[in-house]
Amino acid sequence: xxxxxxxxxxxxxxxxxxxxxxxxxxxxxxxxxxxxxxxxxxxxxxxxxxxxxxxxxxxxxxxxxxxxxxxxxxxxxxxxxxxxxxxxxxxxxxxxxxxxxxxxxxxxxxxxxxxxxxxxxxxxxxxxxxxxxxxxxxxxxxxxxxxxxxxxxxxxxxxxxxxxxxxxxxxxxxxxxxxxxxxxxxxxxx
Amino acid sequence: xxxxxxxxxxxxxxxxxxxxxxxxxxxxxxxxxxxxxxxxxxxxxxxxxxxxxxxxxxxxxxxxxxxxxxxxxxxxxxxxxxxxxxxxxxxxxxxxxxxxxxxxxxxxxxxxxxxxxxxxxxxxxxxxxxxxxxxxxxxxxxxxxxxxxxxxxxxxxxxxxxxxxxxxxxxxxxxxxxxxxxxxxxxxxx
DNA sequence: GTCCCAACCAAACAATTGCTTGGTAGGCTA
DNA sequence: TAGCCTACCAAGCAATTGTTTGGTTGGGAC
Numbered sequence: 001x002x003x004x005x006x007x008x009x010x011x012x013x014x015x016x017x018x019x020x021x022x023x024x025x026x027x028x029x030x031x032x033x034x035x036x037x038x039x040x041x042x043x044x045x046x047x048x049x050x051x052x053x054x055x056x057x058x059x060x061x062x063x064x065x066x067x068x069x070x071x072x073x074x075x076x077x078x079x080x081x082x083x084x085x086x087x088x089x090x091x092x093x094x095x096x097x098x099x100x101x102x103x104x105x106x107x108x109x110x111x112x113x114x115x116x117x118x119x120x121x122x123x124x125x126x127x128x129x130x131x132x133x134x135x136x137x138x139x140x141x142x143x144x145x146x147x148x149x150x151x152x153x154x155x156x157x158x159x160x161x162x163x164x165x166x167x168x169x170x171x172x173x174x175x176x177x178x179x180x181x182x183x184x185x186x187x188x189x190x
Numbered sequence: 191x192x193x194x195x196x197x198x199x200x201x202x203x204x205x206x207x208x209x210x211x212x213x214x215x216x217x218x219x220x221x222x223x224x225x226x227x228x229x230x231x232x233x234x235x236x237x238x239x240x241x242x243x244x245x246x247x248x249x250x251x252x253x254x255x256x257x258x259x260x261x262x263x264x265x266x267x268x269x270x271x272x273x274x275x276x277x278x279x280x281x282x283x284x285x286x287x288x289x290x291x292x293x294x295x296x297x298x299x300x301x302x303x304x305x306x307x308x309x310x311x312x313x314x315x316x317x318x319x320x321x322x323x324x325x326x327x328x329x330x331x332x333x334x335x336x337x338x339x340x341x342x343x344x345x346x347x348x349x350x351x352x353x354x355x356x357x358x359x360x361x362x363x364x365x366x367x368x369x370x371x372x373x374x375x376x377x378x379x380x
Numbered sequence: 381g382t383c384c385c386a387a388c389c390a391a392a393c394a395a396t397t398g399c400t401t402g403g404t405a406g407g408c409t410a
Numbered sequence: 411t412a413g414c415c416t417a418c419c420a421a422g423c424a425a426t427t428g429t430t431t432g433g434t435t436g437g438g439a440c
Contacts, residue, residue, distance in 0.1 A: 003387070019296060021212045025428060037430075038388045046428065076378070102292070105352075106209060134377075141379050148360070148368050149377060151353055152346065159345040170338070178338050186376035187324075187339060188266070189331050193417075215398060228418050230399065 004042050007032055009095075011049045016098035020050055020107070047112065050099065054107075057096035058119050061089055065126050075134040076184075082130060083183070084176045086157045090164055091172035097161045124150060153183065194232050197222055199285075201239045206288035210240055210297070237302065240289065244297075247286035248309050251279055255316050265324040266374075272320060273373070274366045276347045280354055281362035287351045317343060343373065 001009075010031050014023040025046055029036040043049050068081045090097050104120070107113040127150045134140035157179065164175060191199075200221050204213040215236055219226040233239050258271045280287050294310070297303040317340045324330035347369065354365060 019209070019211065021209065022296060024426080026426090034387085035389060036428085037390080037392095040429065041387060044429095106212060138379055140377050144372075144377060145368055148365065149372065151350075152369065152372055155349040155352065156342065156346045159349050160341075162345065163341055175338065178335055179342065182334075182339065182342060182373070182376070184376045184378040186372070186374045187330050187334060188374040189328055214396080216396090224417085225419060226398085227400075227420080227422095231417060234399095236398065 007039065007042055008049060008053060012053050012095040012099065015050060015053070015103070016095035020046075020099070020103045047110075050103070050107065051112065053096055054100060054113075054116070057093055057100070060093075061085075062119065062122065065123070069126060069129065074139065075130065075137045076139040079130050079134060079139075080180055082126070083153070083157060083180055084173070087160065087164075087172045087176040087179070090158070090161045091166050094161055094164070094166070097158065101158055101161060123154070127153060156183070197229065197232055198239060198243060202243050202285040202289065205240060205243070205293070206285035210236075210289070210293045237300075240293070240297065241302065243286060244290060244303075244306070247283055247290070250283075252309065252312065255313070259316060259319065264329065265320065265327045266329040269320050269324060269329075270370055272316070273343070273347060273370055274363070277350065277354075277362045277366040277369070280348070280351045281356050284351055284354070284356070287348065291348055291351060313344070314340060346373070 007028070011023070011028045014027055014031060018027075024036075025039055026036045028046075028049075029039055032039075043052075064085050065082065068078055068085065071078065071081075073081065100116075104116050108116045128146060131140065131144070131146050131149055135142055135144060135146070160175065160179075164170070164172065166172065197218070201213075201218045204217055204221060208217075214226075215229055216226045218236075218239075219229055222229075233242075254275050255272065258268055258275065261268065261271075263271065290306075294306050298306045318336060321330065321334070321336050321339055325332055325334060325336070350365065350369075354360070354362065356362065
């Protein structure tokens with residue numbers, strides 16, 4: 001792995017754990033075994049680091065969403081795939097997901113990170129499309145408030161990044177199974 | 191309202207909106223129409239401000255949890271009440287909830303805020319008790335992973351603070367209704 | 381053997397941070 | 411009128427912040 005990518009990975013870990021503002025360039029440097037000034041040989045600012053971390057992650061993620069949308073599965077299968085895809089992302093890119101979850105609001109106030117709001121809108125489009133299709137096809141109950149259900153699913157899925165740790169008791173597919181069961185059929189006794 | 195409480199409310203708003211570390215004492219002072227040094231007439235540190243904000247909120251919240259636990263409603267009613275209670279808190283103390291959601295992890299690393307972890311454990315106890323009771327009484331499905339269901343509910347409910355705004359289209363009771371419908375019966379067509 | 385270049389160091393910079401100090405304005409009480 | 415108290419100001423301090431600058435090192439290319 002190129003040194004540059006190593007440093008980005010280290011920075012991502014710190015940003016995810018302590019927050020962006022709360023992580024100093026000296027923290028990143030120390031964790032990397034170098035001095036803070038040396039970071040500026042690789043990157044031109046601390047902001048550039050998060051920027052790069054977030055964009056490359058999102059490019060990858062949204063490509064997968066597009067795949068699901070474009071497929072000719074039935075509505076329910078698409079929703080299931082979209083949910084599983086998110087837990088997979090949490091499993092494989094948990095630092096990036098955490099940063100996006102925790103810092104998007106703050107970073108979004110800068111022009112440079114305007115794309116965060118766009119991606120947010122894009123993700124909303126995906127889900128509203130899937131849910132609308134689900135209701136129309138009869139796969140989902142017709143009394144759902146689509147907008148609210150979208151927020152419910154979005155929050156519910158991504159917030160798992162706060163406690164999920166790969167390699168522990170639960171695999172990400174097991175978590176996705178349980179979440180989908182609850183989401184689709186509820187927790188009440190049938 | 192005493193000046194001191196006014197300042198605390200202003201600080202809470204800023205902490206919730208921009209984060210604790212990201213809010214300077216000068217921000218708080220400016221929003222209050224005074225100079226930063228003058229804040230130290232009322233409080234002895236910035237940390238004391240969050241501390242006071244969080245403890246008073248949590249004291250109030252957990253007193254209500256205890257009421258639910260102590261009541262002799264059936265299991266399902268208790269769960270419903272506990273959920274509604276949370277949305278009520280989001281409605282009435284959204285700054286405090288937001289601060290707790292966003293900063294608990296970071297603040298928890300300081301000795302002074304060790305009580306945050308205790309409160310977290312306490313909240314877990316409440317929910318595990320309710321869910322266990324629910325499964326045993328037959329109100330909830332017996333194939334639930336209790337621990338995971340607890341996290342699901344906890345996250346799902348509190349994360350709504352990110353988008354819910356009082357006085358908008360949806361009342362907090364309407365949101366609670368929808369959330370409970372999804373949580374209990376799922377989104378799939380019956 | 382010279383050159384180059386990526387990776388780093390050492391030291392400093394200005395700005396911003398939380399916080400301290402000594403003082404003052406004005407209202408209430410005796 | 412004197413004393414006191416709450417709420418504030420004005421000015422500054424030391425520490426920490428992101429960033430810059432000029433120089434050094436070690437390995438590979440020619």
